[in-house]
Amino acid sequence: MSRSASRHAIIIGGGASGVLLAYQLLHHPTRDFHVTLIEQRPDIGRGLAYHSGNPEHLLNVRVANMSALPDEPDHFWRWLTSRAADAPLCPDPYCFVPRRIYGDYVASLLRPLMSDGGASPRLSIVQGTCVGVSEGETDVVAMLDDGRCHIGDIIVLATGHDTRSSSPGYLDPWVSPSSAGIAADDAVLILGSGLTMVDYVLSLLTDGHRGPIIAMSRRGLLAKAHRRAEPMRIDEAEVPFGVGLSQLLRWFRGRVEAHVADGGDWRGVVDGIRPYTQRLWRELPPISKRRFLEHARAWWDVHRHRMAPEVEARIAHALYAGHLTLVAGKIIGIQPNEAGAWVRYRRRGQREILDLQVGAIVDCTGIVKDPRATTNPAVRSLFDQGLARVDPLCIGIETSADCAIVNRDGVPSRRLFAVGPLTRAAFWEIIAIPDIRTQCAALAAQLATKDEARPFEHIGARPP
Numbered sequence: 001m002s003r004s005a006s007r008h009a010i011i012i013g014g015g016a017s018g019v020l021l022a023y024q025l026l027h028h029p030t031r032d033f034h035v036t037l038i039e040q041r042p043d044i045g046r047g048l049a050y051h052s053g054n055p056e057h058l059l060n061v062r063v064a065n066m067s068a069l070p071d072e073p074d075h076f077w078r079w080l081t082s083r084a085a086d087a088p089l090c091p092d093p094y095c096f097v098p099r100r101i102y103g104d105y106v107a108s109l110l111r112p113l114m115s116d117g118g119a120s121p122r123l124s125i126v127q128g129t130c131v132g133v134s135e136g137e138t139d140v141v142a143m144l145d146d147g148r149c150h151i152g153d154i155i156v157l158a159t160g161h162d163t164r165s166s167s168p169g170y171l172d173p174w175v176s177p178s179s180a181g182i183a184a185d186d187a188v189l190i191l192g193s194g195l196t197m198v199d200y201v202l203s204l205l206t207d208g209h210r211g212p213i214i215a216m217s218r219r220g221l222l223a224k225a226h227r228r229a230e231p232m233r234i235d236e237a238e239v240p241f242g243v244g245l246s247q248l249l250r251w252f253r254g255r256v257e258a259h260v261a262d263g264g265d266w267r268g269v270v271d272g273i274r275p276y277t278q279r280l281w282r283e284l285p286p287i288s289k290r291r292f293l294e295h296a297r298a299w300w301d302v303h304r305h306r307m308a309p310e311v312e313a314r315i316a317h318a319l320y321a322g323h324l325t326l327v328a329g330k331i332i333g334i335q336p337n338e339a340g341a342w343v344r345y346r347r348r349g350q351r352e353i354l355d356l357q358v359g360a361i362v363d364c365t366g367i368v369k370d371p372r373a374t375t376n377p378a379v380r381s382l383f384d385q386g387l388a389r390v391d392p393l394c395i396g397i398e399t400s401a402d403c404a405i406v407n408r409d410g411v412p413s414r415r416l417f418a419v420g421p422l423t424r425a426a427f428w429e430i431i432a433i434p435d436i437r438t439q440c441a442a443l444a445a446q447l448a449t450k451d452e453a454r455p456f457e458h459i460g461a462r463p464p
């Protein structure tokens, strides 16, 4: 088969999404791509999820589902077993390994394409922060914080989760408790009760923290744990696409009840619906999407994004021992003092205001959910130029079904694309690897075959 002309793709963000996309582009059978991968961290493949050095921070998806390649489902398992001598042994693909190891795996995907100097003729890995993106008629430019500019045919944003810088007085959940200087006997208040809170509690326990830990969120919901439940087979024809939220939830609850009555596990239904969640989201009426985000999202999240059984055991132990307390409540006020902070709060459904003296407050409410509040300079530059717009629900930037970034006037770009969590407005279920790997493979295939009126042909970098 003859190969088509080469294209230069610039990927901004070298976390898992950026690396998976680079891999797909560089392995495309009919089109040569030159890929420039721009990452601000010192190493690629880790991003926010897989940089944690704490061995107790485990994957929250079992090994069997974490292959980076959609057409080789056991790729990660084979990689793991091939290095069994130096990795913690995993008895079978249904286990959960430390996330750091997964970061090693993702980084290893591009290693064969790099020469000794860390570069190859087709792959350039650039360390730096992209602070601006521009789109011309025939090319695109990514500007770095040190003034370098990279010129290419297409840019794909894979900037991932937008972490909020913590408000003054709050500790950053991505900094370990020991580095943050939390004293072992301090009472620690954690805002949020999601998986970031779980990670932070594990870090406190690893550090030998003795003081009380209080995790507070509006509903006080804790993520459920995984069990060895197979996803049930749900026929696409029976899924009520396009109906309103109430009808959809009624159908879903009915499915769960029937499955449980048959001796099954509710997890089987939650996982069984997964192949259809992107279509369900796409076809959900806008008003239902809004209602889902307001009322059902927190419930869905704790059932869908589950923790490893080992993690559950540690958290359950801390809860039963009274070391960790989960509170459904709302902060009324925080008064910093010499010992930390005096916190006033109200439990959910109660009027009485309660007080609490804590030594530290950690903000685990985590990821910026409103893209207008982004602190990412690359994303901000798109908004400022009108090259991107926020979706009507304010959960992401607007992208077309084929990942093209939609501009202020509603026109999808021919040269600017996005993958991963940034595209959640269009796909919703696009946070975890099983969905991201499929998205990256599909985008690579599309970029390889699409023939523009003006061919993509630019490879180049301008010095500062």
Ligand SMILES: Cc1cc2nc3c(=O)[nH]c(=O)nc-3n(C[C@H](O)[C@H](O)[C@H](O)COP(=O)(O)OP(=O)(O)OC[C@H]3O[C@@H](n4cnc5c(N)ncnc54)[C@H](O)[C@@H]3O)c2cc1C
Binding pocket: 012, 013, 014, 015, 016, 017, 018, 038, 039, 040, 041, 046, 047, 048, 049, 050, 058, 059, 060, 061, 099, 128, 129, 130, 131, 158, 159, 160, 161, 162, 196, 376, 377, 378, 379, 419, 420, 421, 431, 432, 433, 434
């Ligand atoms: C704590 C945590 C645990 C998770 N665990 C799992 C799990 O076990 N299994 C699973 O399937 N999913 C998990 N996820 C979901 C996760 O979203 C995906 O697995 C995946 O890591 C997303 O990768 P990403 O590259 O899109 O985003 P990120 O991991 O956020 O990476 C984005 C990268 O882009 C870089 N970047 C951003 N802006 C710029 C810029 N302007 N210039 C240069 N570089 C930039 C960042 O430095 C970062 O490295 C987890 C998520 C989190 C937050």
